[in-house]
Amino acid sequence: MVRLAAAVALVALAMLACADGQRKAPTVMVAILVRNKEPYLPFVLSRLSELHYPKSRMALWLRSDHNQDRSLQVLEAWLAEYGSSYRSVDAVLNATTPPLRSDETSAIHLSPSRYRAVITLKEEALAAARRLWADFVWFLDADVILHDSTVLQRLIDMEKPLVAPMLRSHGAYSNFWAGMDQDFYYKRTERYPVIYKHKEQGCFAVPMIHTCVLADLRLVGSDGLTFVYSKMAVPRGPENDDVITFALSARQAGLEMYICNQEDFGQVPIPLEPPEVVSKERLNIVNMKLETLLEWPPLPVVPALRRFLPPPVEKTTLGFDHVYMIGLARRQDRRQRMLASFDELGIDAEVVEAVDGRQLNDSFLSERGIEMLPDYRDPIRDRQLTFGEIGCFLSHHGVWQDVLAQGHERVIVFEDDVRFQPYFHYQLEQLMDEVEALRLDWDLIYLGRKILHSNEQWVEGARRLVRPDYTYWTLAYALTRRGAAKLVREQPLRKMVAVDEYLPIMFDRHPNAVWMDHFRERSLLAFSASPLLVHPIKYTGEPGYVSDTEDAVTIGACVAGSVDQHTCS
Incomplete structure (x- = not known):
């Protein structure tokens, strides 16, 4: 009935039919x-x-x-x-x-x-x-x-x-x-x-x-x-x-x-x-919630069903001494997305305020003795460093210094524009189990990067580790105290290149031999997860892609008057 x-x-x-003629x-x-x-x-x-x-x-x-x-x-x-x-x-x-x-x-x-x-x-x-x-x-x-x-x-x-x-x-x-x-x-x-x-x-x-x-x-x-x-x-x-x-x-x-x-x-x-x-x-639902966060607000749950949600995940540092997340204060959308992702994954991370390239100028660099590597030109765009790239380098450099100051033995560093691979937590655990089983002597392990060469060699006996060749991006990486010391000891602020150029120089896999000659101790023991555990939210050229490093004013542009002075203020 x-x-x-x-x-x-x-x-x-x-x-x-409705009185006004509109269809239902x-x-x-x-x-x-x-x-x-x-x-x-x-x-x-x-x-x-x-x-x-x-x-x-x-x-x-x-x-x-x-x-x-x-x-x-x-x-x-x-x-x-x-x-x-x-x-x-x-x-x-x-x-x-x-x-x-x-x-x-x-x-x-x-x-x-x-x-x-x-x-x-x-x-x-x-x-x-x-x-x-x-x-x-x-x-x-x-x-x-x-x-x-x-x-x-x-x-x-x-x-x-x-x-x-x-x-x-x-x-x-x-x-x-x-x-x-x-x-x-x-x-x-x-x-x-x-x-x-x-x-x-x-x-x-x-x-x-x-x-x-x-x-x-x-x-x-x-x-x-x-x-x-x-x-x-x-x-x-x-x-x-x-x-x-x-x-x-x-x-x-x-x-x-x-x-x-x-x-x-x-x-x-x-x-x-x-x-x-x-x-x-x-x-699987955690994977889907993380993917939702890339473009949409967190998935809503009506009050009547909230009691069926699992309890919040207990947060850890993933078996490391500390986890850092570098992000610009003005990019609150990215920060909130990353914090929500950490909540889903149970990651206890310290938010590090990134050095904002918009707040830098030539005078700032001069006062602090920050100098660009002689004859440095971006190998793809044929330009000097941007203030955004300088801010990015200073942000990572500050983390390396903090690792040494705090005495951390092993840390993970994230940037704020990453997407996590499905089952990230478990993939990372398996990766580090393999590192331990192989008794690998390491300084840095890329968790996310841009692979420029496809002929990289597997670590002997490994299923998840390769020896990286020339590499771009610093999306996420694991770092030891010894690795941080090597990166800081070369005084890179006196001969600065982009941070994703600096790392390959330091593990002696950079194609520019002239640049490498400026750095004496190129002994960083670097490896990479394979497959990678994180990727960028957006790739260059995709709708919505924004770069705070690449799309910024270059060194000397303000002094030379080649950009609007309002941009330099």
């Missing part, structure tokens, strides 16, 4: 299947609550069973708070099912009975949307982290029969296929990275979309959509794959599938595979 009443209400709403928002049924998604649900449901779309035009269809975590409790708490805001709620939350089905070996095992259950439930959802006369049905996975609160309205406005926002992951995995082989399975194509990496932007017809799919049920062809192999007009492809069957049914119905990548719409985790376990989802 409840479902019938909801259907009647939706039909009545669809038939009524289309009706949308949101279908979500949930199993062992507790780490994601507070964020997924909070974002659903905050979508900029009228809840009175949305119906919820939720199913959950065979859980080993608190997924049911999260759903119940959310529905108790927000369920009444929606046009209707059809929720079956089964607390009596066992953790595993009879043919499952683990909670992530995609057994035949599990495939059959998913196919059955999705087909039921599709039928429910049709009974409700919903204009659209939105199949939304319970681990999709959406960034844009207008995404539903934007998908509707794209006016595509079947459409999905492109979701990224911490690998190359996404929610679309750009190719399908003759057996209807995934086919690697050159088109995929073009779409995934935003080399072209827009909505693209593709053979497969999944995970976050909006289907327009107003189209006549939508009657042919199905997840059940036997219900297709001409059964084709594998019988037990819901997403392939749905895609093939759309093809038979003459309905194109589209993936849209105009912006960073959201994220999806890479599916777990045996022998991985469900507990790894807690690590």
Whole structure:
């Protein structure tokens, strides 16, 4: 009776016209299947609550069973708070099912009975949307982290029969296929990275979309959509794959599938595979939260669900004596992002106020005896040092001096414009375990850098360490007290080069022999993580890229009058 009443209400709403002639928002049924998604649900449901779309035009269809975590409790708490805001709620939350089905070996095992259950439930959802006369049905996975609160309205406005926002992951995995082989399975194509990496932007017809799919049920062809192999007009492809069957049914119905990548719409985790376990989802959500911070505010959680969040991570210095983070005071956006990242990763770091190149001038350098290396010219831009590069060098130099003053034996130094690789904490731990196992004698280990040569040599017996060649950037590195002493002892402020030129000079791998001759003790024992553990937030030339070192006034420019004097003040 409840479902019938909801259907009647939706039909009545669809038939009524507003007095001023404006159209009402289309009706949308949101279908979500949930199993062992507790780490994601507070964020997924909070974002659903905050979508900029009228809840009175949305119906919820939720199913959950065979859980080993608190997924049911999260759903119940959310529905108790927000369920009444929606046009209707059809929720079956089964607390009596066992953790595993009879043919499952683990909670992530995609057994035949599990495939059959998913196919059955999705087909039921599709039928429910049709009974409700919903204009659209939105199949939304319970681990999709959406960034844009207008995404539903934007998908509707794209006016595509079947459409999905492109979701990224911490690998190359996404929610679309750009190719399908003759057996209807995934086919690697050159088109995929073009779409995934935003080399072209827009909505693209593709053979497969999944995970976050909006289907327009107003189209006549939508009657042919199905997840059940036997219900297709001409059964084709594998019988037990819901997403392939749905895609093939759309093809038979003459309905194109589209993936849209105009912006960073959201994220999806890479599916777990045996022998991985469900507990790894807690690590995956941390990765996704860190990626969110690169472009968006921290993921919101509505008050009703905050009790389901894990307790704050206990902060440590990652097995080192100290952790430094260098950042400009005027770059509060970067600082807050880094501090939020440290909170997620459990890193106890000291914020070091970077020397701001905007506050420097030629007189400042002269008063402190800071001199540029004779005949120094940037090897790429053919210019002198900028005040930003000088400020950067002074910032790192100050950290090296502090390491010596405090007597730290091993430290990590971060800059404030880094993105962390997934599972950073554990990768760093494995890296340092390898350093210990090899009994490596080291002064500096790059954790993030720009690799300029591809023929670097592996450390003998290592799986995670290489001997770096000429290298740019000082994004992050581990440093010993002996290494700091070597870097300071050469008095680099009297013959300054860019800091990322200085380090290769000091480990004797710089291509400019004339520059190297100015430094006598080039004995820094330098190594690098491989793969790297951090990368820059933005690369040169990418939208939004800003450099406080490169895009600054050069030495002597103010004296020479080659720039506006206001810039020099």
